[in-house]
Amino acid sequence: MSKPKEAIEELGKELVKDVLANKQPKMTVPIRALSNITFDRKTETLRLGNNTAERNFFNVAHSKKFLQTLEVAAVSKNLLEDGKHASLRDVFYMVKRTIPNTKTNVVDEQTESDDAIEDLELLTASSREKLNINANKMGSVAGNVVIEDKGDEIDWSKMGSGGWSVPSNVEEIKFKKVKAKYVIYMEKAAVWERLHEDKFWDKQNCIIMSSQGQTTRGIRRLLQRLSEEHKLPIYVLADFDPWGFYIYSVLKFGSINLAHMAESMTLNTARFLGITADDIEKYGLKKHLITFKEVDMKRLEQLQNYEWFKDNKAWQRQFKLMKTFKAKAEIQALSSRGISFITDKYLPEKIKNEDFLK
Amino acid sequence: MSKPKEAIEELGKELVKDVLANKQPKMTVPIRALSNITFDRKTETLRLGNNTAERNFFNVAHSKKFLQTLEVAAVSKNLLEDGKHASLRDVFYMVKRTIPNTKTNVVDEQTESDDAIEDLELLTASSREKLNINANKMGSVAGNVVIEDKGDEIDWSKMGSGGWSVPSNVEEIKFKKVKAKYVIYMEKAAVWERLHEDKFWDKQNCIIMSSQGQTTRGIRRLLQRLSEEHKLPIYVLADFDPWGFYIYSVLKFGSINLAHMAESMTLNTARFLGITADDIEKYGLKKHLITFKEVDMKRLEQLQNYEWFKDNKAWQRQFKLMKTFKAKAEIQALSSRGISFITDKYLPEKIKNEDFLK
Numbered sequence: 001m002s003k004p005k006e007a008i009e010e011l012g013k014e015l016v017k018d019v020l021a022n023k024q025p026k027m028t029v030p031i032r033a034l035s036n037i038t039f040d041r042k043t044e045t046l047r048l049g050n051n052t053a054e055r056n057f058f059n060v061a062h063s064k065k066f067l068q069t070l071e072v073a074a075v076s077k078n079l080l081e082d083g084k085h086a087s088l089r090d091v092f093y094m095v096k097r098t099i100p101n102t103k104t105n106v107v108d109e110q111t112e113s114d115d116a117i118e119d120l121e122l123l124t125a126s127s128r129e130k131l132n133i134n135a136n137k138m139g140s141v142a143g144n145v146v147i148e149d150k151g152d153e154i155d156w157s158k159m160g161s162g163g164w165s166v167p168s169n170v171e172e173i174k175f176k177k178v179k180a181k182y183v184i185y186m187e188k189a190a191v192w193e194r195l196h197e198d199k200f201w202d203k204q205n206c207i208i209m210s211s212q213g214q215t216t217r218g219i220r221r222l223l224q225r226l227s228e229e230h231k232l233p234i235y236v237l238a239d240f241d242p243w244g245f246y247i248y249s250v251l252k253f254g255s256i257n258l259a260h261m262a263e264s265m266t267l268n269t270a271r272f273l274g275i276t277a278d279d280i281e282k283y284g285l286k287k288h289l290i291t292f293k294e295v296d297m298k299r300l301e302q303l304q305n306y307e308w309f310k311d312n313k314a315w316q317r318q319f320k321l322m323k324t325f326k327a328k329a330e331i332q333a334l335s336s337r338g339i340s341f342i343t344d345k346y347l348p349e350k351i352k353n354e355d356f357l358k
Numbered sequence: 359m360s361k362p363k364e365a366i367e368e369l370g371k372e373l374v375k376d377v378l379a380n381k382q383p384k385m386t387v388p389i390r391a392l393s394n395i396t397f398d399r400k401t402e403t404l405r406l407g408n409n410t411a412e413r414n415f416f417n418v419a420h421s422k423k424f425l426q427t428l429e430v431a432a433v434s435k436n437l438l439e440d441g442k443h444a445s446l447r448d449v450f451y452m453v454k455r456t457i458p459n460t461k462t463n464v465v466d467e468q469t470e471s472d473d474a475i476e477d478l479e480l481l482t483a484s485s486r487e488k489l490n491i492n493a494n495k496m497g498s499v500a501g502n503v504v505i506e507d508k509g510d511e512i513d514w515s516k517m518g519s520g521g522w523s524v525p526s527n528v529e530e531i532k533f534k535k536v537k538a539k540y541v542i543y544m545e546k547a548a549v550w551e552r553l554h555e556d557k558f559w560d561k562q563n564c565i566i567m568s569s570q571g572q573t574t575r576g577i578r579r580l581l582q583r584l585s586e587e588h589k590l591p592i593y594v595l596a597d598f599d600p601w602g603f604y605i606y607s608v609l610k611f612g613s614i615n616l617a618h619m620a621e622s623m624t625l626n627t628a629r630f631l632g633i634t635a636d637d638i639e640k641y642g643l644k645k646h647l648i649t650f651k652e653v654d655m656k657r658l659e660q661l662q663n664y665e666w667f668k669d670n671k672a673w674q675r676q677f678k679l680m681k682t683f684k685a686k687a688e689i690q691a692l693s694s695r696g697i698s699f700i701t702d703k704y705l706p707e708k709i710k711n712e713d714f715l716k
Contacts (some may be wrong), residue, residue, distance in 0.1 A: 079697065088688045090690050094693055149519050159510060190526075193526060339436075339440070
């Protein structure tokens with residue numbers, strides 16, 4: 001990736017060159033739509049294809065988007081110069097203004113500035129985070145790791161019952177000491193608290209990380225950096241349902257929204273640890289199955305047909321078994337076997353036997 | 359509050375006494391319904407009234423609830439003895455079993471075990487947290503405070519960009535050093551990151567704390583302990599909308615669900631810092647007002663009629679102004695005045711002038 005500030009300046013200079021040469025100012029942006037997304041079988045990631053669109057300043061259909069992209073670029077450049085970060089919502093308010101002598105606002109909805117930010121990511125080959133624009137912060141981490149962040153040394157093994165709160169932007173964190181051998185990422189904060197109270201990360205020399213529900217980009221990047229810079233495998237612990245499976249899918253293969261960021265956002269080392277259909281049988285969770293609603297079945301059928309799952313026999317088997325059950329199950333169903341069953345039996349056994357899906 | 363384990367044992371002994379005396383086992387539980395809730399004008403909190411209901415083991419309509427309460431009591435006693443904590447969802451799975459020789463489950467839905475836990479809080483005069491049952495974890499904190507938790511010393515001023523992640527249960531945290539003079543609690547994690555990046559807590563010698571959306575019980579208790587044990591005023595920073603106002607309302611006056619926990623859950627020292635109707639005018643946010651939907655107006659009218667707001671002139675004035683605007687505004691609208699306007703101008707000015715609602 002190029003340096004974001006320089007890339008923004010380069011973009012500006014190109015436009016000025018067009019203007020001074022009496023040419024129409026234009027930007028060339030890769031098309032972000034399903035039609036231009038391919039699944040790269042070699043790297044196992046969703047990627048943007050080569051189709052691009054031109055955005056011309058003098059085209060009435062383009063000029064507003066043109067302006068929005070430039071306004072967002074100006075905001076990002078200021079943030080980079082000031083060394084400050086803004087949230088997506090902040091950027092919306094910062095570019096929202098009425099164009100003089102008109103009743104037209106630069107943006108009316110946040111989706112417009114969000115879109116412009118995605119375009120800017122492509123135009124500058126820099127992630128939003130490197131443009132100093134952050135999404136929401138969420139999640140906690142604990143484990144045998146020491147980091148340095150904003151001049152503070154932070155020991156993830158000495159964070160009491162709370163853990164370190166994961167920021168929205170982890171680009172500038174330095175890893176000082178990484179003793180842990182792997183990472184368990186789980187979709188539920190309550191499960192994280194269970195493992196943390198049982199000192200699972202201490203006994204197993206690992207890192208435990210969670211958000212609540214969907215994985216934030218801060219968490220995704222933190223997992224990605226631990227995987228890439230420290231070669232740690234990432235084990236995903238999610239509910240046995242189409243949404244839990246999809247959390248893994250996005251982490252591992254990427255998503256349509258992230259296709260232009262495939263390199264910095266996908267996790268080849270990710271493995272799905274559970275809950276699997278086989279776990280349901282093996283660990284006696286059958287009576288805690290929750291019957292499917294129509295929406296669950298629909299989502300499951302979508303997963304089954306995704307290109308990156310289509311030829312994956314292990315996953316297709318899971319989908320089929322879930323279809324037979326017509327039911328889902330939660331991680332916490334393991335608590336029916338005892339409050340620390342997950343820590344003492346389930347996880348150590350699964351990890352020792354490398355009983356993963358990939 | 360009595361010691362929870364002893365209180366559970368006491369409850370059990372009373373029931374055994376009934377059985378041995380050939381009397382019907384029964385429990386007396388205060389009624390948790392709007393009809394039994396009063397607003398205590400002296401303490402400014404919502405409280406449970408004196409109406410109680412008897413729960414009799416031999417009454418068909420009562421026996422299931424009776425059993426559920428006892429099962430939850432047994433789970434809590436085991437947790438207390440093992441020194442472990444469980445989430446509400448865990449407890450649901452731990453009490454969910456089929457009664458032998460029947461097709462009846464002790465609980466079918468989590469609402470049933472949640473209800474039983476609330477009954478147990480009343481029967482033992484102990485909060486859920488003291489019964490070692492936790493809700494979900496959320497939120498971050500930073501500031502001039504050092505705590506001790508689980509043997510770790512944690513300095514909230516040395517937590518990098520992430521902050522300390524607030525656990526679901528803060529009962530056993532020890533405050534070692536509290537230099538901060540007040541707390542700002544905000545409903546949005548993105549605003550917290552803004553203040554944190556600007557080192558607001560350092561410049562102003564305070565604590566900044568946030569969740570995302572609704573305030574968790576962990577955060578509420580942490581605020582309450584800082585207010586009670588260290589006499590820190592709590593300033594609430596929320597959106598200018600009925601939901602933002604209600605966040606303050608629950609923190610300050612309590613809620614129907616929390617009426618039985620009024621003492622440990624309400625915050626008399628809370629003040630509403632903003633966003634107020636006057637801020638909209640004073641700080642030039644009018645063009646960032648977002649027009650009300652029907653649901654907003656309905657909610658606003660509910661607030662207007664709450665007993666604890668009815669005679670509060672300052673709040674009634676806010677409600678009236680919001681009604682005139684027919685619109686709401688977000689904290690982040692301040693970013694339209696500059697990314698650090700909130701840190702450099704808005705907050706210092708409001709706090710210096712004690713421009714609060716209470």
